[in-house]
Structure formats: structure tokens, C-alpha cells
Amino acid sequence: MSPRRSYDQYCSAARALDVVGDRWTLLIVRELLAGPRRYTDLHADLPGVSTDVLASRLKDMERDGLTTRRRLPPPGAAYVYDLTPRGRELLPVLQALGAWGQPELGERRPTDAVRAHWFALPLLRALEGQGLVEVRLEEGEFHLHVGAEGGPVYGDGPAPAEPDARLVLDTATCTAVARGEVRVPDAVREGRIEVTGEGALAKALREA
Numbered sequence: 001m002s003p004r005r006s007y008d009q010y011c012s013a014a015r016a017l018d019v020v021g022d023r024w025t026l027l028i029v030r031e032l033l034a035g036p037r038r039y040t041d042l043h044a045d046l047p048g049v050s051t052d053v054l055a056s057r058l059k060d061m062e063r064d065g066l067t068t069r070r071r072l073p074p075p076g077a078a079y080v081y082d083l084t085p086r087g088r089e090l091l092p093v094l095q096a097l098g099a100w101g102q103p104e105l106g107e108r109r110p111t112d113a114v115r116a117h118w119f120a121l122p123l124l125r126a127l128e129g130q131g132l133v134e135v136r137l138e139e140g141e142f143h144l145h146v147g148a149e150g151g152p153v154y155g156d157g158p159a160p161a162e163p164d165a166r167l168v169l170d171t172a173t174c175t176a177v178a179r180g181e182v183r184v185p186d187a188v189r190e191g192r193i194e195v196t197g198e199g200a201l202a203k204a205l206r207e208a
Contacts, residue, residue: 004060019064020090024049024057026097029083029090032067034117035152036080047113061087091153095125102180116140120154122178123167131164131201138171146201164199 007014020026024046031037031045043054058081061067066087071079083090098121108114116139123135123144130147143159145152173192176182185208187193195205 004064019066020093022057022060024053025061026090026094028054028057028061029066029087030094030118030121032081032083032087033091033094033121033153034155036070036082038078038080042081045115045117066090088150095121098122099125099180102178105175105179108175114139117142117154117156119174119178120144123174123184124153126177126184127201129201129204131199132159132161133201134159134163134166136166136168137174163197165195165197165202165205168194168196 004018006018009015020029027046028042031042037045039054039058042058043049043051046054058067058069062069062081065084067081068084069079069081071077116135116137119135119137120142123133124146127133127144127146133144133146135142135144140156141158142154142156143163144154169187169192173182173187177184177187182192184193185205188195188205188208193205195202
């Protein structure tokens with residue numbers, strides 16, 4: 001485990017960057033906001049990170065109280081990493097950083113990787129209310145726990161239970177939402193997002 005580097009500045013921003021300022025740390029948090037993940041899953045969804053760097057960052061995050069590592073019971077018997085309550089407190093930090101970075105998205109470059117669930121946090125910023133939302137994109141499906149106060153805020157694949165709303169949209173529309181170019185209610189009215197479901201969240205989107 002590498003010794004923690006410090007800016008040695010008596011400032012809360014500097015102290016925070018001592019913990020989360022290393023490259024990949026906040027993106028690991030982004031992945032773990034979906035709930036416990038195996039090392040191999042993290043490596044697959046963080047294209048570009050080396051195995052050594054990922055292992056080092058996970059050890060540092062465990063030391064700093066952001067993550068825990070535990071073994072699943074049989075038949076899984078694999079180790080998973082999960083965020084601690086302290087680690088989950090980074091959600092609004094990531095959301096603020098994502099909102100600030102909207103103008104930086106621009107057009108997707110040929111070298112840019114993409115995963116469907118990377119659109120989860122932008123959609124969470126764009127949705128109001130509370131409920132389980134299933135999202136279907138060309139790249140795949142994921143689900144959101146809108147307004148969740150604890151536990152995972154999103155997850156890969158279909159919703160684990162009957163969702164309050166289902167959203168079907170193309171990547172161009174989801175990208176426009178992520179860039180802040182269109183609001184979700186406006187995209188629904190324009191027919192760019194199909195909304196189904198009988199939950200309060202679905203009804204609010206259809207009536208907005």
C-alpha cells in the first residue's frame with residue numbers, strides 16, 4: 001500500500017484531494033455507487049486503468065475509509081468491494097463535478113469508451129421525485145433509484161422489481177440530457193423519450 005501523499009495545506013479542499021485526488025479514485029466511486037462490485041467487474045468497466053493501479057487505488061480507498069472488501073458467501077465465494085457511508089457521501093460531489101463538466105463532453109471521440117450505465121448519474125440529476133426507473137438504451141439497460149437515501153443509486157440491467165417508470169430513448173437523446181442540452185420533460189413531450197409505467201414518477205413525466 002502506497003503511503004498517502006499530501007498537499008500539506010490546512011484547507012478542507014486540500015485535505016479532500018489528499019484522499020480522492022488521485023487519478024481513477026472518483027471513477028471507482030462512480031462504479032461502486034451501483035453497489036458491491038468484483039475486482040474483475042471494476043476492471044472491465046474502467047477501460048484504460050492498469051491492474052496494478054486499480055489494485056493500488058482500491059487498497060488506498062479501503063485504508064482511507066471509503067470502501068470495504070468482503071467475501072461473498074457460497075456459491076459466490078468471490079471478494080467484492082463496496083462503498084462505506086463515507087464513500088457514498090461522494091455522490092453529490094460527483095454530481096456537481098458531472099454538471100460542471102457538461103460543456104466538456106462535446107462530440108464523442110473515436111477513442112472514447114462508453115458504457116450504458118455511465119448515463120445513470122446524468123439522468124439522476126435530471127429526474128425529480130422518488131422511485132425505481134428502468135432505462136433502455138441501444139447500448140444496454142440499467143436502472144435508477146431516484147431519490148434513494150442509502151444503498152445503490154443505480155445498477156446494470158433491468159430493474160430488480162416492477163419499476164415506477166420505464167424510459168426508452170436513443171443514445172443521442174441521452175447524450176443531449178448528459179450535456180444539459182435538453183430537459184427530460186421536454187424530451188418526453190417531443191417524443192424523444194418513451195415513458196411507460198403507472199408509478200407517480202411516470203405520471204409526473206407524462207404530465208410535465
